[in-house]
Amino acid sequence: MLQFQELTAAQGDCLRRYYEACDYRLCEYSLGVKLMWRGHLHPSFAEEAGCLIVRNRIEGEYVFDFPIVGEGGDPEGALCAIEAWCAETGTPLVLSVVPEDKLPLLALRYPRFRVINERPWKDYLYRTEELAAFAGRRYSGQRNHINKFRRDFPDAEFTPLTDPKDPRLAAFWRDYEAEFHKTGPLAVQELALAQEMFSRIGTGWFCAGGMMAEGRLVAVCLAEKCGGTLVNHIEKALYSHAGAYPALVQAFADHYGGDCQWCNREDDARDKGLRTSKLQYLPEALAGKVRMEVGTELDALKAVPTLKTERLTLTPLRKADIPAYSALCLDDDRNRWWGYDYRTDLGDKPLTDTYFYDDARADFAARRALNFAVRLKGKLIGEVVLYRPDFRGGFEQGCRIAPEYAGHGYGTEAFAAAADWALYHLGLARVVAKCFKENEPSRRMLASCMRPSGEDETYFHFEKTV
Template sequence: MLTFTPINENTAEEVGRYYSLCPYRISDYSLGLKMMWRYMLDSEYTVSHGCFVVRSKIRGRYAFDYPFPVEENADILAALSDMADFCSENFLPFEFSAVPREFVHVILERYPNVETRTFRNYSDYLYAAEDFIHFSGKRYAGQRNHVKKFHAKYPDACFRALTSEDEPLIHAFRERFTEEFHKNSYGAKNELERAWRMLRYVGSPLFRCGGYVLNGELISFCLAEKCGDTLVDHIEKALPDYEGIYPAMVQEFAARFAADVKYINREDDAGDHGLRTSKTQYQPIEILDKYSVKVKNELYHVEKIPELETERLVLDAITEEDIPAYNRLCLDDERNRYWGYDYRRDCENPDEEYFYLDQKKDFGSSTAMNFAVRLDGTFIGEVILYHFDFRGGAEIGIRLLPEYEGHGYAGEAYRGACDYALYGIGMYEVRGKCYRENQKSQNMLAGVMRPAGEDETYYYFRRTV
């Protein structure tokens, strides 16, 4: 099971080292972006099979970045399996954010039920570092002219690296820039506030900072981060009173800090018309699309829990009328011992509706389907279809109230759930397991499925079509 660590000031150095190895050239795969938007993303990381794995909150729900190798013999497919297992075990949607275009096919080929989308406003602009250093050729004639005008008009302007000792200069620049900032949209104002929070990293070896100084005043500021062969520009700000300052800053920053990279990423334009025009005029060699990917299981197509009939039983949705009996089942420590789950891990003192609402939530998020098992209309237990592997397989579990054991109801209900999973919603495989000491469950599973191995804790079973 994956264990995640928050990305924050305490882990920034380690996370920065990992991102310095990232080959993807997309700004989302950088320490700067994770820290700049930390309040919203709540990003966490781990390492799986030699790959760096990050998950962040996108519109309130966690999604993974695509894993990238940080160790020799890294195995991205194995890391993807761990990520899927993490979501399955924790009843979470399996989703990705900012997947590079060239890796979308890996997900599509691996998982049978996938939804993808991309949004132009979030696409990054990628440039050749050499182009910015030299501004050569006709396509950069406009930029060269602006740079010449800037140097002719402000011959004493000097570009230099910035360190923590320049805090007074940077503070004064921030104050003046904010005073002259005229964009009123929430997005623009929020981005500016996020940018200022990154000033704490000026002088850090994790970032490269520089700007033009004129007459003792800082008139431009840029902060960037090297990720693989790409320099990701997180912040580019300049006082608009100085004609030509932006192209002059872009060129000089590249000359000073981009000699050891092939590419420069100037991030997205967030749908801002002026930014899109400006970033396009700098002649990007590629617009880097980022894909949101939802890996779905078979429950995504099920609108409501069906009613299934077996010889003696009915399987259908758990209702509010079942709450007293359902609570007795869920609170039974003997049942939970073999169920393999202690509710106290999630809720020490559940209220009357806790278990009912929890299973309802799981079905609403398409992570599990809980059936009531009924005998002549009476609730006698539950069957759950869960732990979807997103590749056509899932696990089935069953538990009955103690007074209904020993009559073959468990096997009958279990077989009905298996048939529904395989033939009703088109799964390829269903799995079951039981503790080695649970002889009754072992006999029941053996009557419905085929043995699929064992370990020190469980006997495993499976059934396929």
């Protein structure tokens, strides 16, 4: 299973290997956004199948970026790893800020999903050569502002910034704060984060520069090259120097954008003034990103159904089952073949009489799993569980029968009925199962109603498809 570590500046060199070649053209696929907004995103990462997998935790919810493919990487393997982590941990699978051109691939991959595509999420994407030239009638407004700025400040010139301790930067921030009149918490936070980002310009991860006029910095910009896109993370200019913004945009694109076809000036944060300004620079496109909430076939169920076989009935668990169900779950000798120790999830919590019953109900309420009570003449003698979805039309299935009812074929009968229902009524594409290699009775049971699909050091694996 994926093992995540916190994403911080300490891993910047490792992460930039992925981001510097990433061609998604979205600002979220950059080291700068992850570092600058880490207090909101709470990002962590893992490497799998030659890909960078970033997991964010936003307002308590885990969401994943689309995998960033490294040299020779396998995005299919990375997506499978994300799906397996979500299934194993019972976490809803949410892929956030997915590049629009990846949506068809995911739409064909997942049978059930919900897509959200909001206008405020879109990044403003410009052709770098157009920003560097501002040529033609449509850019006359920008040229007029720049010409006025250069008339007012004839000594104005662009200068690269490479030293975070450059005294000109410290002086700029003092001047900027003196003119800064926004009091909203987001604006104040963004200013503090911008200053922190400029402290990293000596790392080689970012490119920075500013406009000098009258011997001081009057505008600054920090960007990051990701694939063929120059992602502008920060643009600041003194309000007292009209025209400094467009002059900076043009000079920065001209100096740093030669090997980048695109310039991404990020989204507008739902700010009306910022949106107006970004549109005035005539973006070539609004770079779209979508949120995909992946579901499973269990989402369509309103309740656990009842199934009947020749001898058995499979039903939802009932409160009256609590003593027998708890005894089934507490049978350590039997459950060593189940492959799950309840103590792992229980931790330091008290083991109540209703713990296992409540847990099964909670799993179905969240549509993480479905538990059938296996009944013989109305009495609970075992359970069949559909669990661990692969989010692509498959679930794993398990079965356990109380020891006093073993050896009569009840497990095979219940397991086969549940698998058939899952395939032909629930609508799954596949049901999979596994058993320990030492568990010969389970192997025979699975082989009687499924086909072998492989083995590893620990398990025999089986599969049943439509």
